[in-house]
Amino acid sequence: MSDARNEADDTENPVIVKVQEKETTSMIAVAGHPLHxxxxxxxxxxxxxxxxADVFYWWSGxxxxxxxxxxxxxxxxxxxxxxxxxxxxxxxxxxxxRARVASWAxxxxxxxxxxxxxxxxxxxxxxxxxxxxxxxxxxLLAAGMTGLAGWHGGKLIFHHGVGLMxxxxx
Numbered sequence: 661m662s663d664a665r666n667e668a669d670d671t672e673n674p675v676i677v678k679v680q681e682k683e684t685t686s687m688i689a690v691a692g693h694p695l696h697x698x699x700x701x702x703x704x705x706x707x708x709x710x711x712x713a714d715v716f717y718w719w720s721g722x723x724x725x726x727x728x729x730x731x732x733x734x735x736x737x738x739x740x741x742x743x744x745x746x747x748x749x750x751x752x753x754x755x756x757x758r759a760r761v762a763s764w765a766x767x768x769x770x771x772x773x774x775x776x777x778x779x780x781x782x783x784x785x786x787x788x789x790x791x792x793x794x795x796x797x798x799x800l801l802a803a804g805m806t807g808l809a810g811w812h813g814g815k816l817i818f819h820h821g822v823g824l825m826x827x828x829x830x
Contacts, residue, residue, distance in 0.1 A: 675705040682697045682756030686823040688746055694823035696750055699743040700813065706736035707777060707806045711799040714791055729795065736802075739773045748822075757822055766812035773805035 717725035
């Protein structure tokens with residue numbers, strides 16, 4: 661019952677109506693597919709791969725997992741920078757994206773995650789043996805922030821229709 665009431669309130673709120681009128685189509689797309697939405701999968705997967713490498717190193721003590729964690733943390737950071745650059749252009753250039761609070765929450769969470777991923781990589785470059793316990797803890801923090809940033813990104817797509825190409829019903 662409260663969901664129906666909130667939806668009715670949204671259609672009557674002039675601020676929400678004005679925000680919903682703004683265009684949310686992606687400016688950076690390939691054949692209509694938003695590049696930011698396509699590129700975020702790499703840093704997300706690599707952050708979790710780094711966490712997995714840390715857990716496997718903790719469990720096995722095999723130095724292979726140190727090297728795997730070094731490479732995956734570096735790739736997570738670098739692909740995150742690329743995805744973040746595209747997302748920042750979208751945020752600043754598209755009025756309908758910029759007008760939504762969820763866009764800013766997603767951006768802040770993603771930049772925080774990217775900072776943590778950079779710290780994770782930097783720790784490993786400096787001293788690979790720092791993985792236990794510091795690298796593992798930083799990997800856990802990065803995974804948590806990745807989940808938070810992804811949740812807000814999902815809200816933008818599924819609740820606000822950001823970047824979607826929706827054809828009219830016929």
